[in-house]
Amino acid sequence: MRRRGKVPAAIALVLWLLVVAIPxxxxxxxxxxxxxxxxxxxxxxxxxxxxxDNYGRALRLGFSGFLRNSAIVTVATIVLTLGAALPAAYAIxxxxxxxxxxxxxxxLFGLAIPAQAVIVPVYLIITRxxxxxxxxxxxxxxxxxxxxxxxxxxxxxxRDIPDELYQSMELDGAGNGRVFTRLVLPLSRPGLITVGIVxxxxxxxxxxxxxxxxxxxxWRVLPLGLWNFQGQHGTDxxxxxxxxxxxxxxxxxxxxxxxxxxLRGLAAGFGR
Amino acid sequence: MNTATASLPRGRDGSRRRGRPPGGGTGSAAYxxxxxxxxxxxxxxxxxxFALLPIVVVxxxxxxxxxxxxxxxxAGLANWRSLLHDTEVxxxxxITVLLTxxxxxxxxxxxxxxxxxxxxxxxxxxxxxxVFFLPLLLSLAAIALSxxxxxxxxxxxxxxxxxxxHVPAPNLLGDPHRALYVVVAVLAWQxxxxxxxxxxxxxxxxxxxxxxxxxxxxxxRVRRFVSVTLPQLRHTIVASSVLMIVGSLTYFETILLxxxxxxxxATEVLPLHMYRTGFVGFDMGYASALALLLxxxxxxxxxxxxxxxxxxxxxxxxxxx
Numbered sequence: 050m051r052r053r054g055k056v057p058a059a060i061a062l063v064l065w066l067l068v069v070a071i072p073x074x075x076x077x078x079x080x081x082x083x084x085x086x087x088x089x090x091x092x093x094x095x096x097x098x099x100x101x102d103n104y105g106r107a108l109r110l111g112f113s114g115f116l117r118n119s120a121i122v123t124v125a126t127i128v129l130t131l132g133a134a135l136p137a138a139y140a141i142x143x144x145x146x147x148x149x150x151x152x153x154x155x156x157l158f159g160l161a162i163p164a165q166a167v168i169v170p171v172y173l174i175i176t177r178x179x180x181x182x183x184x185x186x187x188x189x190x191x192x193x194x195x196x197x198x199x200x201x202x203x204x205x206x207x208r209d210i211p212d213e214l215y216q217s218m219e220l221d222g223a224g225n226g227r228v229f230t231r232l233v234l235p236l237s238r239p240g241l242i243t244v245g246i247v248x249x250x251x252x253x254x255x256x257x258x259x260x261x262x263x264x265x266x267x268w269r270v271l272p273l274g275l276w277n278f279q280g281q282h283g284t285d286x287x288x289x290x291x292x293x294x295x296x297x298x299x300x301x302x303x304x305x306x307x308x309x310x311x312l313r314g315l316a317a318g319f320g321r
Numbered sequence: 322m323n324t325a326t327a328s329l330p331r332g333r334d335g336s337r338r339r340g341r342p343p344g345g346g347t348g349s350a351a352y353x354x355x356x357x358x359x360x361x362x363x364x365x366x367x368x369x370x371f372a373l374l375p376i377v378v379v380x381x382x383x384x385x386x387x388x389x390x391x392x393x394x395x396a397g398l399a400n401w402r403s404l405l406h407d408t409e410v411x412x413x414x415x416i417t418v419l420l421t422x423x424x425x426x427x428x429x430x431x432x433x434x435x436x437x438x439x440x441x442x443x444x445x446x447x448x449x450x451x452v453f454f455l456p457l458l459l460s461l462a463a464i465a466l467s468x469x470x471x472x473x474x475x476x477x478x479x480x481x482x483x484x485x486x487h488v489p490a491p492n493l494l495g496d497p498h499r500a501l502y503v504v505v506a507v508l509a510w511q512x513x514x515x516x517x518x519x520x521x522x523x524x525x526x527x528x529x530x531x532x533x534x535x536x537x538x539x540x541x542r543v544r545r546f547v548s549v550t551l552p553q554l555r556h557t558i559v560a561s562s563v564l565m566i567v568g569s570l571t572y573f574e575t576i577l578l579x580x581x582x583x584x585x586x587a588t589e590v591l592p593l594h595m596y597r598t599g600f601v602g603f604d605m606g607y608a609s610a611l612a613l614l615l616x617x618x619x620x621x622x623x624x625x626x627x628x629x630x631x632x633x634x635x636x637x638x639x640x641x642x
Contacts, residue, residue, distance in 0.1 A: 058434075058438060061434065062435075062438065062449065065431070065435065065453070065513075066449065066452060066453075068510065069452055069453060069455055069456060069510070069514075070452055070455075072467065072468070072471060072510070073455050073456075075471055075478055076459075076467050076471075079470075087476070088476075091476050091480075091481040091484075092471070092476060092477065092478050092481055093478060093481035093482065093485065129367070132363065133363040133364040133367055134364055136356075136360040136361070136363065136364070137360060137361045137363070137364035137365070139356055139360055140356040140357070140358065140360035140361050141361075143355050143356050144355045144356050144357065144358075144360075148358060149358065149361070152358075152361055152365065155368070155373070156364070156368065158620070159368060159372055160563070160567055161567065161619045161620040161622065161624065162372055162376065162616060162619060162620070163567075163570040163571065163592065163615055163616070163619045164571065165570070165571070165573060165592045165595065165596060165612070165615065166379070166570075166592070166595075166612045166613070166615035166616045166619060167371075167372065167375035167376060167379055167612065167616070168596070168599070168600075168612070169379060169382060169599050169605050169608050169609050169612055170374070170375035170376075170378035170379045170382060170609070171371060171375050172389070173378060173382070174370065174371070174374070174375065174378070189367065189370075189371055190371040192367060193367045193368055193370070193371035193372050194371070194372065196364055196367065196368050196372075197368075200364065225355070225356045225360070229356075250457075253460060254460045254461040254462070256461060256462055256574045256577070256578070257574055257596075260600075261600060271460065271462070272460055272461065272462030272463075273462075275460075275462045275463060275466055276462055276466065276578060279466050279469075279470075284476075286470045286473070286476060289466060289467075289470060290467065290470070293459065293463040293466065293467050296459075296460055296463050297458045297459050297460075297463065300457075300458040300459075300460075301458050304454065304457075304458060
């Protein structure tokens with residue numbers, strides 16, 4: 050019985066492995082293939098020579114600047130989202146008043162608002178706030194749209210802190226600020242990591258807000274840089290692939306660094 | 322900003338009416354110190370200015386004519402009248418619903434099986450999970466543009482394969498009947514790893530005793546999956562589905578980069594139609610009417626899912642303690 054179940058599972062696994070690995074193989078190999086070899090022989094043959102020229106070309110076309118802009122937007126979005134969502138989650142869990150419940154439902158309703166449905170008024174508000182064409186213009190709405198999920202995850206991870214811990218701190222005369230920094234902050238770490246990762250991925254991947262809220266190449270973030278690269282150099286697929294690999298390297302570093310936390314955080318956030 | 326801040330009530334509030342003092346007689350003193358609405362201000366302001374206020378503004382803009390630069394002019398119901406006659410709207414809704422449904426059907430079973438498998442103790446599991454994870458390292462734009470290049474009818478991989486086999490080269494993204502399913506495949510490639518992670522984390526938390534008991538009863542592998550794993554993961558399935566279905570409205574960014582809505586209008590989902598009307602055609606008023614339609618669809622979808630899911634029960638869980 051045991052063996053019979055394993056064969057289809059193994060076949061499915063190998064198939065999915067190929068589905069994932071083959072495109073990644075082509076992306077990496079194409080990025081290392083000399084551009085003229087790609088044009089004359091296409092993507093298929095095993096390359097006879099490899100070169101880093103494509104990477105040099107991508108960097109010369111501004112990719113270090115795009116990387117920096119994306120990094121700033123991502124870090125700022127994570128900080129702003131966590132800084133706003135954790136106090137809110139604390140109030141939601143510890144203060145059971147009717148108004149706080151209303152705010153919880155408002156944030157839950159936020160899960161339903163698709164960002165692109167409000168992009169026209171967000172554009173209007175950003176221009177009226179004189180923030181148009183700046184990195185701040187990307188960070189503020191991106192963080193705002195990360196809040197609903199952040200509050201859901203953090204609220205559910207704060208609910209797991211036993212009442213007795215709060216009570217003993219309160220009996221010791223600790224105010225809200227001390228309860229927050231000494232109890233809530235350390236104990237919500239898995240939730241914070243999950244939320245940070247999800248908000249960070251949103252910011253790193255975001256296309257719509259940067260597309261609509263910035264215009265100068267100075268504030269261009271990575272996804273738009275990639276798109277632009279493809280638009281201006283229509284057939285330069287090796288260059289594009291080099292840029293794609295470059296854009297993935299910071300994520301790879303983060304992944305190797307944070308893998309364990311990520312899994313634990315996701316388990317805490319969705320594992321019920 | 323000011324209006325939003327001013328509208329937020331501050332300080333302590335009706336907490337005395339609703340809550341129960343926590344445990345015993347010591348309650349009331351500690352109780353008064355509980356965090357007030359002030360703790361909600363940063364999140365509240367950010368959320369009101371960039372998510373709630375825009376819904377009101379989009380409703381207003383839908384009644385105006387505005388090219389995005391000057392001042393909006395009042396236009397009454399003109400935009401809504403043209404919406405009724407816009408054949409792209411029912412088409413966009415149909416494509417959006419089809420894309421969401423097929424994507425859910427493809428991604429959920431894949432992610433569930435992969436997640437449960439990778440939570441187990443098999444050999445090589447760590448290496449394989451790392452490979453599954455690879456697409457998550459690539460940004461949405463990187464994935465869409467890479468696939469577009471890989472599927473290129475002249476230089477792409479399927480074209481090269483077809484040439485080598487001397488069969489006609491397929492133009493997968495250029496075929497109106499296939500393009501939508503290519504989009505579904507690319508989206509699955511992109512998102513299955515994320516949902517796999519969610520399921521992997523949740524499957525690790527299933528108590529092993531349940532499996533041992535089932536094994537003692539002689540349950541087969543399939544039986545154990547159906548009777549132990551699935552029921553234990555039901556909240557996770559709901560959470561993952563919520564993320565997937567609500568998130569499917571954002572698939573439009575992938576489509577914008579991968580097919581641009583084409584060929585023809587074969588992959589023109591409703592959000593893409595809205596984006597193009599506003600920011601390519603500079604008809605912000607009409608785009609706002611379309612956007613309001615999106616808000617309604619999105620809200621209806623989520624209310625439905627939140628009702629069916631554990632999120633709405635967050636309060637009552639605690640109430641019972």
